[in-house]
Amino acid sequence: MTPNPDQALMVNGIEIPAAAIAEEAQNHPADNPDAAWSEAARALAIRAVLLAEADRLSIEAPVIEDEKGRTLLPDDARIEALLDQEVTTPHADEATCRRYYEQHIDQFQSPALVEASHILFSAPQDEPGRYTKAELRAIDTIAELKEHPERFAALAESLSACPSGKQGGNLGQIGPGQTVDEFETFLFNLEAGQMCPVPVKTRFGVHVIKAGRKIAGETIPFEAIQPKIADYLEESSWRRAVSQYLKILIGKAEISGLEIEGSDGLLVQ
Template identity: 40%
Template sequence: MKPLLSDITVNGKKIPAELIASEAQNHPAPKSKPGMAWMAAARALAIRTLVLQEANRLGFEPDPQQVAEGKVETDEEALVRQVLDVALDPPAPSPQSLRAAYDAAPDRWRAPTLYEAAHILFPVKPGDVVALAKARAAASAVLTQLQRDPRAFGGLAREHSACSSRDNGGRLGQLISGDTVPEFEAVLDALDEGSLAPEPVATRYGLHIMRLDARAQGAVLPFEAVAPRIAEMLEKAAWVKAGRDFVARLARDAEVSGITLVAAA
């Protein structure tokens, strides 16, 4: 069996294991599977090497451009961009493809959902296990009181909540999709109107006792209103596919050892 941390070569160009290990820090992976980060880093460096070799074959000279205020491309970044500018030219989506994408999933193209909700926040800093345990005990005790007497929500929010909404009895006013963190919004979508979440809800801010007062799901938007967004989505997908196809063509013609870039036919 090959050792995981080994050099790879691309058309005779060696990519040292040390460089791959350094690049792996930029590729998240589960703690139990560090090899996934290493493999992702190895693939990324191998692909970058293939593209730079293609730039050399085409005789390109780097032409760095400013990409943000005070930030200019490196020579290698410029060469990669120049190659991709020449190699990738996916067709624009047709009117028929836009309509087909809309008709395939019209529910995807809705106006934002409106919510009226209230919460009681028990703050916890990420990673603070001791504070989380204390907050969970406190939140569970308050939730038990509310399950016995839901009308006590406002008073308990004023007494316990760390959010400024406590001054309004925990009421958050009208929210729309995207106003809150995903885990909070997921509970708003799952609750029945007028009900409490059965357990404290964990987010990056801490634990929340949540109540949904009202929800109005956004209507499906007409095709004409969302056609530009669908076009943008399809254009991005076409660029991604064109990039993958281009890399696959380079890899098929390359001599690569230490990693597999092309799946077996």
């Protein structure tokens, strides 16, 4: 349900003013005002429920600093203290981390690398005449290199619009995500020493690509990644526990003007 700005939002008999929701909505960018209003109302309702529980448990505001060294406001500090007191999660021990590591071993591979060289014929894609001319030049260059592959570096130096032309077209080692998708699709499917038999078209222009030495990815040792796995598992466990805790509190609260089931997102900012 989308909250109605004209309908009062009540939490345990206390009204959250529309003005407060409108101000909070600035922290919840959305595609439309209703969605922003809904998220803001939800955030303030959750906040009110947590503060009410902190009141019930007589939790005072400790001095807490955020990651930037700024002291939290009293209500924010009380919510942090409440969650710290009431939400407990297990420590991710070595056995738990190792089990996750073995079950998700594909996630812990260093990327494969390919030494790449290219010759770029620069042309904007929104100018078909120039782009076609660049493609034809690339086709002619590929034909010449099929006859004389030893000329690649010399042709790159004389023809390429890329600064790498001064190094014979050498781009160094390329890993996934380091260049545009079209370039990588062809590059990573070439054998070491193979030139792509067709021009490769990207938004930068048209490329003649040659693959060099290929370096296979390696599995990252468990010992090197264990701390990050532990942090991930403990963070995930904490978020699930907080979500469940919120659902319990919300189930006990009296809320009108908003349908709410708890939160899986960031709770304290």
